[in-house]
Amino acid sequence: MIVCYCCSRSGVPAALSALEEGGLDDVIVREVPCAGSVERWEVLRSFRQGAEGVLIVGCLLENCAHHYGSEVAARRAVLLERTVQDAGLSKGRVAMVHLAEHQPLRFRRAVEEMRAVIGTAGGQA
Amino acid sequence: MIIAEKKPLPEVLGMLEGSSEVLVLGCRSCTAICLVGGEREAMETCEALALHSEIKDKGWKVRSLTVERACEREFLTPLNGFKGTVVSMACGVGAQVVQEHCPDARVVPGVNTSNMGAPEGTGTFVERCAGCGDCILHLTAGICPIARCAKSLLNGPCGGSQNGRCEVSPDTPCAWDQIVKALERQGRLDLLDANIPPRDWRPSRNGGPRRIVNAEASPGDAQRRWREGE
Numbered sequence: 001m002i003v004c005y006c007c008s009r010s011g012v013p014a015a016l017s018a019l020e021e022g023g024l025d026d027v028i029v030r031e032v033p034c035a036g037s038v039e040r041w042e043v044l045r046s047f048r049q050g051a052e053g054v055l056i057v058g059c060l061l062e063n064c065a066h067h068y069g070s071e072v073a074a075r076r077a078v079l080l081e082r083t084v085q086d087a088g089l090s091k092g093r094v095a096m097v098h099l100a101e102h103q104p105l106r107f108r109r110a111v112e113e114m115r116a117v118i119g120t121a122g123g124q125a
Numbered sequence: 126m127i128i129a130e131k132k133p134l135p136e137v138l139g140m141l142e143g144s145s146e147v148l149v150l151g152c153r154s155c156t157a158i159c160l161v162g163g164e165r166e167a168m169e170t171c172e173a174l175a176l177h178s179e180i181k182d183k184g185w186k187v188r189s190l191t192v193e194r195a196c197e198r199e200f201l202t203p204l205n206g207f208k209g210t211v212v213s214m215a216c217g218v219g220a221q222v223v224q225e226h227c228p229d230a231r232v233v234p235g236v237n238t239s240n241m242g243a244p245e246g247t248g249t250f251v252e253r254c255a256g257c258g259d260c261i262l263h264l265t266a267g268i269c270p271i272a273r274c275a276k277s278l279l280n281g282p283c284g285g286s287q288n289g290r291c292e293v294s295p296d297t298p299c300a301w302d303q304i305v306k307a308l309e310r311q312g313r314l315d316l317l318d319a320n321i322p323p324r325d326w327r328p329s330r331n332g333g334p335r336r337i338v339n340a341e342a343s344p345g346d347a348q349r350r351w352r353e354g355e
């Protein structure tokens with residue numbers, strides 16, 4: 001299962017278009033007002049709830065409706081990735097995706113990349 | 126306020142061996158403001174510890190709680206009688222007060238307490254006061270040479286001051302350059318004519334823990350007896 005925290009302006013529309021085309025049954029979309037508003041504890045709890053990978057999906061850099069939300073989210077994703085590894089999961093389980101609402105392909109590609117990370121390590125290991 | 130930094134998670138995990146009940150305690154005062162030990166950070170640490178416990182089968186029962194100020198016992202009543210492990214996200218003062226309040230608990234630090242400072246822009250915190258116990262800010266245009274000059278010079282600058290930067294690091298402004306410019310702006314350059322004499326460091330760190338007694342608020346002897354358990 002890949003949990004995607006999606007910004008309501010960019011991530012959600014992109015993810016929904018991608019989902020409509022099918023083949024993303026392992027994806028859970030959680031809508032957030034801004035990628036920068038995703039709390040670190042929330043992401044960690046997702047792993048406790050069974051997530052094997054987490055994507056934080058926000059606006060393109062410098063195109064964020066909240067100016068620097070997407071930048072903050074990217075820095076947070078790097079820190080979270082470290083924390084998740086320190087807690088005992090394998091590398092690469094948290095990633096930031098920057099996209100615009102009309103870029104469902106970019107969303108799909110990010111999911112595929114995360115699947116590859118999970119697949120190599122196997123499940124939650 | 127008191128500035129702290131998060132301890133690396135593996136270090137905290139290493140302190141929890143043999144624990145069963147773990148309480149991550151956040152503080153809504155200083156460490157919340159410097160973004161390492163407030164409610165959000167306590168919840169984050171709590172989730173990280175719980176995740177580790179689940180992955181590694183540690184069997185820890187982890188929860189988090191955030192109090193208004195961990196360094197004042199009146200805010201610690203929710204911890205009455207707690208006997209498990211407390212991961213303190215408060216500063217070292219808070220951690221010790223929590224340990225006093227819960228003598229049977231094991232209190233471990235979740236943060237490294239660093240200094241007394243202030244925010245500089247967003248997300249950066251810089252030391253401002255070293256708690257020397259004999260403040261001389263009136264002589265130095267409100268800029269502390271003890272905490273902000275790398276050599277704690279009282280009659281600076283040293284020969285290494287260059288273009289307003291400290292020789293220790295180009296990222297650091299030279300405190301004495303700042304002092305001289307501020308005195309100039311304030312029309313008080315005459316203060317530089319007087320030599321600031323060597324300091325009496327006794328009010329600083331040389332006599333064990335410092336005790337400041339408020340003459341009105343402290344009941345004096347009664348307080349001592351209470352402290353010493355008589």
Ligand code: SF4
Nearest residue numbers: 254255257260261269
């Ligand atoms: S002179 Fe002493 S008390 Fe005053 S700001 Fe500096 S360190 Fe703090």
Ligand code: SF4
Nearest residue numbers: 274283291292299300
């Ligand atoms: S360069 Fe300035 S701040 Fe640095 S040690 Fe010398 S006087 Fe102090």
